[in-house]
Every structure is written in structure tokens, then in C-alpha cells.
Amino acid sequence: MPPDKSTGRGGSDAVLHAISLTAVLFGTWLLLSGYFTALLISLGVLSLAVSVGIALRMDVVDHESHPVHLTWRIPTYWIWLLAQIIKSNFDVARTILGIGDPPTPNVVTVQPSQRTELGQVIYANSITLTPGTISVELENGEITVHALTRGSADDLRTGVMDGRVSKLEGGA
Amino acid sequence: MMEGVLEVLAWGLLGTGAVFSVIGGIGMLRLPDFYTRMHAAGVTDTMGAWLILAGLACLAGLTLVSAKLALILFFLFMTGPTATHALVKTAWYAGVKPLTTEASGQPEGTPPSNP
Numbered sequence: 001m002p003p004d005k006s007t008g009r010g011g012s013d014a015v016l017h018a019i020s021l022t023a024v025l026f027g028t029w030l031l032l033s034g035y036f037t038a039l040l041i042s043l044g045v046l047s048l049a050v051s052v053g054i055a056l057r058m059d060v061v062d063h064e065s066h067p068v069h070l071t072w073r074i075p076t077y078w079i080w081l082l083a084q085i086i087k088s089n090f091d092v093a094r095t096i097l098g099i100g101d102p103p104t105p106n107v108v109t110v111q112p113s114q115r116t117e118l119g120q121v122i123y124a125n126s127i128t129l130t131p132g133t134i135s136v137e138l139e140n141g142e143i144t145v146h147a148l149t150r151g152s153a154d155d156l157r158t159g160v161m162d163g164r165v166s167k168l169e170g171g172a
Numbered sequence: 173m174m175e176g177v178l179e180v181l182a183w184g185l186l187g188t189g190a191v192f193s194v195i196g197g198i199g200m201l202r203l204p205d206f207y208t209r210m211h212a213a214g215v216t217d218t219m220g221a222w223l224i225l226a227g228l229a230c231l232a233g234l235t236l237v238s239a240k241l242a243l244i245l246f247f248l249f250m251t252g253p254t255a256t257h258a259l260v261k262t263a264w265y266a267g268v269k270p271l272t273t274e275a276s277g278q279p280e281g282t283p284p285s286n287p
Contacts, residue, residue, distance in 0.1 A: 004233035005205060008262055016273065028243075031236065031239050031240065031243065032240070032243075034236045057200065058174060069253050085218055085219075088216055089192065089218060089219040092199070092211055092212070092214070092215050093192065093195045093215055093219075094201075095199075096195055096196075096198055096202060096203065096212055096215070096261070097195065097197035100203075103203060103204065103208055104273040105205070105207060105271050105272055105273060105275065106272050107203075107270055124257070125253040125254070125257075126253075128214075128252075128256050128257050129214075129215075129218065129252065129253045130208075131211055131214035131215050131219075132211055132214075133211075134207070134210055134214070134256060134257070134260050135257060136257075136260050136261055136264050137261060137264060144264075146207045146210075146270055148208055148211040170225065
């Protein structure tokens, strides 16, 4: 991946990403081990140092693997997305049982308004996560979406989710 | 008292999750083609799995076990769409044409031909 100044590789952000990785890994260690003895915790710290060292050397610790800049905004988005997912689950379930809209499969393309690749990926994944719409392809700034019914395609075309993800990404 | 409420909630969640999983299974059989069936699988993937995990977490209470269940939930949240997308994109590139009930006027996606 080419270096990208606007997304803040290097400098203080790199330190932040490394700290975030360390915290996440240590939390995972504690959670999965469940033993809080000096020996096991020091073993954890040791493997932590090795893992973070390797990850830094591989140069994979960046704003894409550790989007710390989203930390404060993403919970709101997840809650909203969860509500959407529950809603469309009921729609798809009704379609399956034959008591809702009959399946009218169609393929649409949407233009994501996000500036960064990370934002577009979040948008495409949100589309897939919502039953009734699956993103087939993200190419040349266009997402090809397969929708189960006309209604789910129309929901997508309103661009509400797109706007939400763009806001999540940061307005500036 | 609290225990009882939690248990009822847990079984409610487990039951609803099971119902959604079965609906997803019915959809896999009833819907007409590959792509529409993926939508049915999505129901099992999301509501089915999440409700069952939430129910299990209620049964486990505030322990390390439910923290681990939350971790599984998080991983499903991340890997579910990835797996779905990988399957669908592969089918698309392999030339599986989606059934469409497209009225004319709307641009129709055409799968790229097999290289």
C-alpha cells in the first residue's frame, strides 16, 4: 500500500496504533486465559512483545487494521446498524414465509460517497450484513448490490446508510 | 427473582433465535436461485446466531464465559459479511446469472464473462 499522508501514517498516529494493538491483544489474552497469576500474565506480556514486534516489522499496524480514529463514533453507528439489521431480518423472514413482499430479486449499483477505502469497505460490509441486500462487487467507486426485493433495493437507494457511513468516516 | 427473569429472557432469546434459524433454512429451500438463497442464509447468520449467543450469555451471567460469547459475537459480526461476499463474488465471476424481475429502464448488472 502506498503511503498516504492524509490518513495519517507515521508520527504520533503510528504510536497510537501500536498502543491500540497492544491493548487489544492484552485484553484478548486476559479474556481468553482467565488466570490472573503472575506467571501467566508475564508470559502474556512476553508473547505480546513478540506479536507487536512482528506486526510492526510487517508494517501492518495502520489506520486500516486499527481504525482508532473511529473509536468514538462507531458505537452509535453499530446501534443504528443493529436496528436496521433487525428490521430487515423481519422483512426477509416474511418474504421467505410468503406473507410479505414476494421475492423480486434485482441487481442495482450504488455510488458510495465515502472518501476513503476503509469507509467504502464499511459501507459495503454493512450492505452485506443487512439481510435482503448483498454487495457483490466494489469496483471503480461503485458497489454492485443484489437485492432480494424491490423494497430493499429502494431502501438502499435512499442513501441513508451511505450518509451514515460518511458521517462515521468523519465529516472533514 | 432476578435469576428467574433472566432465565425466562434467556429461553425467549434462544427460542426466537432458533425460529429465525429455521426460517433461514426454509428460505434456503424455498427461494429460487443462488443469490436469493444467500439472503436466506443471511437471516440465520445474523438474527439466528446473535439471538442464540445472547441467550447463552444470559444463561452464563456476568462471567468470563459471557465475555467469550461476546467475543464470538464480535467475530461473527466481522467474518459473516466477508464470507457471504466471498461466496457471492465467486459465483458472480463464475458467471452464475441472477434471476431478475427487472423492469426495463433500470441498468441491469451483467456478470463478467468467464476469462
